[in-house]
Amino acid sequence: MATSTEKETVAELLAKLSEQGNQGRESGPVSDKRLELQRTYPPVNRVQLMGIFAKSDRLDLRLQNAFIYGPAVMDAGYPLLPVVTINARFRADGASWISVYVMSWVFCRRRWSVLPIRFERPPHDQMDGAHGYNHAQFFWSLFDNGKPLVDGENIKWLPQKQPAIPLPAISHTPAVVAAAIVSLYGAIGARPYVSDLQTTDFPFVLQNEQPSQGISRRQSPGRRRG
Numbered sequence: 001m002a003t004s005t006e007k008e009t010v011a012e013l014l015a016k017l018s019e020q021g022n023q024g025r026e027s028g029p030v031s032d033k034r035l036e037l038q039r040t041y042p043p044v045n046r047v048q049l050m051g052i053f054a055k056s057d058r059l060d061l062r063l064q065n066a067f068i069y070g071p072a073v074m075d076a077g078y079p080l081l082p083v084v085t086i087n088a089r090f091r092a093d094g095a096s097w098i099s100v101y102v103m104s105w106v107f108c109r110r111r112w113s114v115l116p117i118r119f120e121r122p123p124h125d126q127m128d129g130a131h132g133y134n135h136a137q138f139f140w141s142l143f144d145n146g147k148p149l150v151d152g153e154n155i156k157w158l159p160q161k162q163p164a165i166p167l168p169a170i171s172h173t174p175a176v177v178a179a180a181i182v183s184l185y186g187a188i189g190a191r192p193y194v195s196d197l198q199t200t201d202f203p204f205v206l207q208n209e210q211p212s213q214g215i216s217r218r219q220s221p222g223r224r225r226g
Contacts, residue, residue, distance in 0.1 A: 007090040009174040009197065010098070011053040014068050015046040016193045017084065017181060021069035029107050030072045030079050037105065040150050041067040041083055061085040062101070062142050070184060079107040082184050085142070088173060089123070097123040098173040100180045101142060103149060114151045116140060116158075119180045121173055134170035136179075137163065 022045060026034055044052070044066040052059060052066060061067070062085050070082040081104070088098035100119040105112050119136045138158040140148055148156065170176055178197055182190040 006096055006173055007053060007057060010086070010088070010090075010177050011049055013174060013177045013181065013193055013197070014084070014086070015049050017070045018043070018045055018049060018068045020071045020192070021082075023071075026072050026081070029112075030074075030081055033081055033105060033107070033112055034069065037081070037083060037150060038069075041065075041085075041103075043067055043069050057090040058088075060087045062087060070181075073184060080184075081105045081107075084180065086177070090173065095123070096173045097121050098176050100176055101139070102180050102184070104184070105151065112151050114149050114155065116149060116152070116155075117180075117183070119167065119176050119183075121170060121176045133164075134167040134176065135164040136167060136183075137161070137165065 022043065024031075042065045044061075048066065049068075052061070052064060066085065068084040070084060073080040073082070083103045083105070085101050086098060087101075088096070090096045098121050101116065102119065103114055103116045105114050116139050117136055118139050121134050137160075139160065140152050140155050140158050142149070167176070167179055170179060174197060178190070178194045181193050184190075185193075
Protein backbone atom coordinates (compact mmCIF):
# COMPACT_ATOMS: atom_id res chain seq x y z
CA MET A 1 0.00 0.00 0.00
CA ALA A 2 1.14 3.55 -0.66
CA THR A 3 1.39 5.84 2.35
CA SER A 4 -1.67 7.90 1.41
CA THR A 5 -3.83 4.86 0.77
CA GLU A 6 -2.75 3.16 3.97
CA LYS A 7 -3.29 6.28 6.06
CA GLU A 8 -6.62 7.11 4.44
CA THR A 9 -7.88 3.57 5.04
CA VAL A 10 -6.95 3.68 8.73
CA ALA A 11 -8.62 7.07 9.04
CA GLU A 12 -11.80 5.76 7.40
CA LEU A 13 -11.94 2.68 9.65
CA LEU A 14 -11.64 4.84 12.76
CA ALA A 15 -14.12 7.40 11.41
CA LYS A 16 -16.74 4.68 10.86
CA LEU A 17 -16.18 3.42 14.39
CA SER A 18 -16.55 6.95 15.74
CA GLU A 19 -19.74 7.59 13.78
CA GLN A 20 -21.40 4.48 15.16
CA GLY A 21 -20.18 5.08 18.70
CA ASN A 22 -21.25 8.72 18.77
CA GLN A 23 -24.89 7.98 18.01
CA GLY A 24 -25.75 7.91 21.72
CA ARG A 25 -27.55 4.57 21.82
CA GLU A 26 -26.35 3.80 25.35
CA SER A 27 -28.45 4.28 28.48
CA GLY A 28 -28.18 3.66 32.19
CA PRO A 29 -24.74 2.80 33.62
CA VAL A 30 -23.12 2.66 30.16
CA SER A 31 -24.25 6.18 29.27
CA ASP A 32 -23.12 7.48 32.67
CA LYS A 33 -19.72 5.81 32.28
CA ARG A 34 -19.22 7.27 28.84
CA LEU A 35 -19.83 10.77 30.17
CA GLU A 36 -17.34 10.14 32.97
CA LEU A 37 -14.66 8.78 30.63
CA GLN A 38 -15.03 11.68 28.21
CA ARG A 39 -13.56 13.99 30.83
CA THR A 40 -10.30 12.04 30.69
CA TYR A 41 -10.47 10.67 27.14
CA PRO A 42 -12.10 13.34 24.91
CA PRO A 43 -14.01 11.85 21.96
CA VAL A 44 -13.37 12.85 18.35
CA ASN A 45 -15.74 12.75 15.39
CA ARG A 46 -15.13 12.06 11.68
CA VAL A 47 -14.33 15.68 10.78
CA GLN A 48 -11.83 16.03 13.61
CA LEU A 49 -10.17 12.71 12.76
CA MET A 50 -9.79 13.58 9.09
CA GLY A 51 -8.27 16.91 10.04
CA ILE A 52 -5.70 15.23 12.28
CA PHE A 53 -4.78 12.63 9.66
CA ALA A 54 -4.40 15.29 6.95
CA LYS A 55 -1.65 17.11 8.85
CA SER A 56 1.08 14.48 9.02
CA ASP A 57 2.15 10.91 8.30
CA ARG A 58 3.40 10.70 11.89
CA LEU A 59 0.59 10.97 14.39
CA ASP A 60 -0.09 10.06 17.99
CA LEU A 61 -3.73 10.46 18.96
CA ARG A 62 -2.81 9.86 22.61
CA LEU A 63 -0.84 13.13 22.69
CA GLN A 64 -3.66 14.97 20.94
CA ASN A 65 -6.28 13.77 23.42
CA ALA A 66 -8.19 12.17 20.57
CA PHE A 67 -10.17 9.04 21.38
CA ILE A 68 -12.68 6.99 19.39
CA TYR A 69 -15.69 5.60 21.25
CA GLY A 70 -17.11 2.48 19.63
CA PRO A 71 -20.67 1.25 20.14
CA ALA A 72 -21.17 -0.54 23.44
CA VAL A 73 -21.34 -4.32 23.26
CA MET A 74 -24.41 -5.28 25.26
CA ASP A 75 -24.47 -9.05 24.83
CA ALA A 76 -20.88 -9.88 25.79
CA GLY A 77 -21.92 -11.28 29.18
CA TYR A 78 -21.58 -7.84 30.75
CA PRO A 79 -21.91 -4.39 29.15
CA LEU A 80 -18.65 -3.44 27.46
CA LEU A 81 -17.72 0.11 26.39
CA PRO A 82 -14.69 0.29 24.05
CA VAL A 83 -12.45 3.35 23.64
CA VAL A 84 -9.70 3.37 20.99
CA THR A 85 -6.68 5.53 20.17
CA ILE A 86 -3.56 5.00 18.05
CA ASN A 87 0.11 5.84 17.69
CA ALA A 88 1.40 5.40 14.12
CA ARG A 89 3.71 6.38 11.31
CA PHE A 90 2.76 5.87 7.67
CA ARG A 91 5.57 5.41 5.14
CA ALA A 92 5.65 5.00 1.39
CA ASP A 93 8.38 2.33 1.54
CA GLY A 94 6.08 -0.24 3.15
CA ALA A 95 7.61 0.24 6.61
CA SER A 96 4.52 1.78 8.22
CA TRP A 97 3.88 0.86 11.84
CA ILE A 98 0.96 1.28 14.24
CA SER A 99 -0.12 0.65 17.81
CA VAL A 100 -3.88 0.45 18.37
CA TYR A 101 -4.86 0.91 22.01
CA VAL A 102 -8.21 -0.73 22.80
CA MET A 103 -9.54 0.01 26.27
CA SER A 104 -12.69 -1.93 27.12
CA TRP A 105 -14.60 -0.86 30.21
CA VAL A 106 -16.72 -3.71 31.58
CA PHE A 107 -19.64 -3.33 34.00
CA CYS A 108 -19.78 -6.33 36.36
CA ARG A 109 -21.31 -6.68 39.81
CA ARG A 110 -22.32 -3.04 39.82
CA ARG A 111 -18.77 -1.74 39.27
CA TRP A 112 -16.59 -0.85 36.31
CA SER A 113 -13.25 -2.42 35.43
CA VAL A 114 -11.02 -1.88 32.39
CA LEU A 115 -9.39 -4.50 30.16
CA PRO A 116 -6.76 -2.85 27.89
CA ILE A 117 -5.23 -4.60 24.86
CA ARG A 118 -2.78 -3.09 22.36
CA PHE A 119 -2.65 -4.36 18.76
CA GLU A 120 0.69 -3.66 17.09
CA ARG A 121 2.58 -3.74 13.83
CA PRO A 122 6.08 -2.80 15.03
CA PRO A 123 8.60 -0.54 13.27
CA HIS A 124 11.01 -2.32 10.94
CA ASP A 125 13.98 -1.48 13.14
CA GLN A 126 12.36 -3.57 15.89
CA MET A 127 11.66 -6.62 13.74
CA ASP A 128 14.68 -8.48 15.11
CA GLY A 129 13.63 -7.93 18.73
CA ALA A 130 11.54 -10.04 21.10
CA HIS A 131 8.35 -8.43 19.80
CA GLY A 132 9.45 -8.21 16.18
CA TYR A 133 6.16 -9.49 14.79
CA ASN A 134 2.54 -8.34 14.56
CA HIS A 135 0.94 -9.02 17.91
CA ALA A 136 -1.54 -8.07 20.64
CA GLN A 137 -0.66 -7.64 24.31
CA PHE A 138 -1.98 -6.19 27.56
CA PHE A 139 -1.06 -2.75 28.92
CA TRP A 140 -2.15 -0.70 31.94
CA SER A 141 -1.00 2.81 30.98
CA LEU A 142 -1.20 4.70 27.70
CA PHE A 143 2.46 5.66 28.13
CA ASP A 144 5.44 3.76 29.53
CA ASN A 145 5.57 4.36 33.28
CA GLY A 146 2.59 6.66 32.95
CA LYS A 147 -0.42 6.95 35.18
CA PRO A 148 -2.90 4.04 35.21
CA LEU A 149 -6.03 4.10 33.11
CA VAL A 150 -9.32 5.12 34.67
CA ASP A 151 -10.38 2.14 36.85
CA GLY A 152 -6.93 0.68 36.18
CA GLU A 153 -5.36 0.81 39.65
CA ASN A 154 -6.26 -2.83 40.21
CA ILE A 155 -4.73 -4.12 36.94
CA LYS A 156 -1.08 -3.28 37.51
CA TRP A 157 -0.56 -7.02 37.84
CA LEU A 158 -1.19 -7.39 34.10
CA PRO A 159 2.02 -8.52 32.36
CA GLN A 160 3.47 -5.74 30.20
CA LYS A 161 5.73 -7.86 27.98
CA GLN A 162 4.22 -11.32 27.68
CA PRO A 163 2.05 -12.85 26.45
CA ALA A 164 2.44 -11.08 23.10
CA ILE A 165 -0.10 -12.95 20.98
CA PRO A 166 0.88 -13.27 17.29
CA LEU A 167 -1.37 -11.84 14.59
CA PRO A 168 -0.04 -13.83 11.63
CA ALA A 169 -2.69 -12.72 9.15
CA ILE A 170 -1.71 -9.05 9.38
CA SER A 171 0.03 -7.59 6.31
CA HIS A 172 -0.38 -3.80 6.78
CA THR A 173 -1.54 -1.18 9.25
CA PRO A 174 -5.26 -1.05 8.23
CA ALA A 175 -5.49 -4.77 9.00
CA VAL A 176 -4.24 -4.09 12.53
CA VAL A 177 -7.14 -1.67 13.06
CA ALA A 178 -9.51 -4.20 11.48
CA ALA A 179 -8.24 -6.90 13.85
CA ALA A 180 -9.02 -4.67 16.82
CA ILE A 181 -12.55 -4.02 15.52
CA VAL A 182 -13.16 -7.71 14.83
CA SER A 183 -12.03 -8.53 18.38
CA LEU A 184 -14.77 -6.27 19.73
CA TYR A 185 -17.72 -7.05 17.46
CA GLY A 186 -17.00 -10.46 15.96
CA ALA A 187 -16.80 -11.49 12.31
CA ILE A 188 -20.35 -10.42 11.44
CA GLY A 189 -20.63 -7.36 13.67
CA ALA A 190 -17.41 -5.96 12.20
CA ARG A 191 -18.60 -6.10 8.59
CA PRO A 192 -20.11 -2.60 8.49
CA TYR A 193 -16.63 -1.26 9.27
CA VAL A 194 -14.28 -3.52 7.31
CA SER A 195 -16.34 -4.82 4.36
CA ASP A 196 -14.75 -2.25 2.03
CA LEU A 197 -11.21 -3.11 3.09
CA GLN A 198 -9.20 -4.30 0.09
CA THR A 199 -7.40 -7.16 1.79
CA THR A 200 -7.48 -10.93 2.17
CA ASP A 201 -6.40 -10.71 5.80
CA PHE A 202 -9.93 -11.35 7.07
CA PRO A 203 -11.77 -13.48 4.48
CA PHE A 204 -14.15 -14.74 7.18
CA VAL A 205 -15.30 -11.14 7.66
CA LEU A 206 -15.35 -10.00 4.06
CA GLN A 207 -17.15 -12.99 2.58
CA ASN A 208 -20.82 -12.60 1.71
CA GLU A 209 -23.29 -14.11 4.11
CA GLN A 210 -25.10 -17.21 2.95
CA PRO A 211 -28.89 -16.80 2.63
CA SER A 212 -29.41 -19.66 5.08
CA GLN A 213 -27.79 -17.65 7.84
CA GLY A 214 -30.73 -15.26 7.87
CA ILE A 215 -28.56 -12.37 9.11
CA SER A 216 -29.03 -8.89 7.71
CA ARG A 217 -26.13 -6.62 6.80
CA ARG A 218 -27.99 -3.97 8.72
CA GLN A 219 -27.31 -5.73 11.98
CA SER A 220 -26.11 -3.22 14.56
CA PRO A 221 -22.33 -3.42 15.17
CA GLY A 222 -23.00 -3.07 18.88
CA ARG A 223 -24.79 -6.44 18.96
CA ARG A 224 -22.21 -9.18 18.75
CA ARG A 225 -23.27 -12.37 16.99
CA GLY A 226 -19.91 -14.07 16.59
